[in-house]
Amino acid sequence: MANDVTTKTTPVQTKTKLWLDILIFAVFLIAMDPHSSGISIHEWLTLSMFGALTVHLLLSWDWITQVTKRFLKKSGVQTRINYILNWLLFIVGTLLMVSGIMISEIAIPSLGIQLPRNFAWRSLHDLSANLVLVLLGLHTALHWSWVVKTFERYIFQPIGRLFGTGKQKDVSA
């Protein structure tokens, strides 16, 4: 999450984060189309994603704490935009999950929990899903250089080495 904030990240953490982000991205795309995946897969998959998102936040914890401390003092414009966008993503993501839980038809009832029905949750779920899609696009765009560097380092270079075409080039994260 570079910009003007430097955080110590080990290669193992970076690699874990990359694969976790790929998983979250893939699950998000599947979850965005419940008509195709089926409501059962949609609900259980997205509920299980709460764990993956928590790990994603834990892996970015140093960046979050550093920017929180420095937000009003000496942060760059891009870092501030990034920070606000991440909070928005968290809030809208929470709304998406809460509204999903409130309109759940399989996962939550199967746990023996009956929630009161309210039509507003259905509209909020649709609205927040579209907002999360937009915010995720912005989030990806703001971290694009990290995505490119990490893909090159941990996916493209190893594949290149596997086929003997890699130049052993090292890209710093």
Added chain:
Amino acid sequence: MKTLGRIIIILGAFLIIGGLMVVTVNASGNNAAFSRDGGRTEFRPQGGEQGQFQFPPDGNRPPSFREGGEGREHGGPAGGGRWMFGLLKNLGVLTILVVAIVLPKSIIRKKKKATAVASNAQSS
């Protein structure tokens, strides 16, 4: 222990925001509760876990949307076509957003670099 504390903070933030949303929605006038058998808008075919809304006898059973049938909230092509369309649509939105931000940023960066190189060359 540190990680556990962080997890509790994340869960706490989630619960606070989620709780506020539940309170807001419940307090708002938009409490048009819908009946389980009537005005529901879910995309799932009518068929509950508690047996309140059973399918009609076998012959009249409506096809489930999971089977690629008509039981969807929205129509559209069924099966693989529908899946591909949804996936591509969402991927398209994400791609447009990424390109719309990354491309101008890289152009500005390149221009800045070129200006810096030019000014350096002039001063030397």
